[in-house]
Amino acid sequence: MMSNLSKQRFRSAIFIVLLCFILSIRVPVIVIQWEDGKELLFDSFQLKWIHSVEKEEWIELYEREGDELVLKKTYFKTFGAGTPYDEKGTTVKDGYVVMDIDHTYDELLLTISENVKTTIVLMEKEIPLYKFIESYETATVSVHRLSVFTIMWEGLN
Structure with a gap:
C-alpha cells in the first residue's frame, strides 16, 4: 500500500508528464x-489596401x-x-463585388506601404x-507549427 507521500509524488509526476505533453x-x-x-x-484574417490604380479599397479574406x-x-x-474576372461565384454586397476565390498559398509576401494603407x-x-x-x-505571412507553450508565451509578450 502506498503512503500519502508516495501518492502525492506519483500525482505530481503524472501532472508534470501531462503538462510537458500538452505544452x-x-x-x-x-x-x-x-x-x-x-x-x-x-x-484567419482580412488583408486591406487601397488599389494603386483604381484608388478604391480592396479586401481579401484568408x-x-x-x-x-x-x-x-x-x-x-x-x-x-489586376482585377480577376469570373462570373461563377461573383456577387455584389454593400457596394462591393465579392468573388469566391479558394486559391491556396504556401506564403504571402506583402510590400507594406503608407500610400496604399x-x-x-x-x-x-x-x-x-x-x-x-x-x-x-516586406512582411511574410505563412503557416507555422508552434508549440502551445510558444503560442501562450507570444500571447503574453
Missing part, C-alpha cells in the same frame, strides 16, 4: 513576420486550412487593372501595418 503539442497558426522580427499569430493559407474571397468596388483585420480589429512597419519593407 509540446504543435498546432498550425498563421504568422506574420517582418524585418525587426515581430510576429502576430492568428488563424483562412488557414491545415498548413496552407487559402484566399477565400476578395472584395473590390470596381473592375480595373496596408492593413490586417483580426477579429474585426484593424491593425494598420503601414503605421509601424517601414514603407516598402
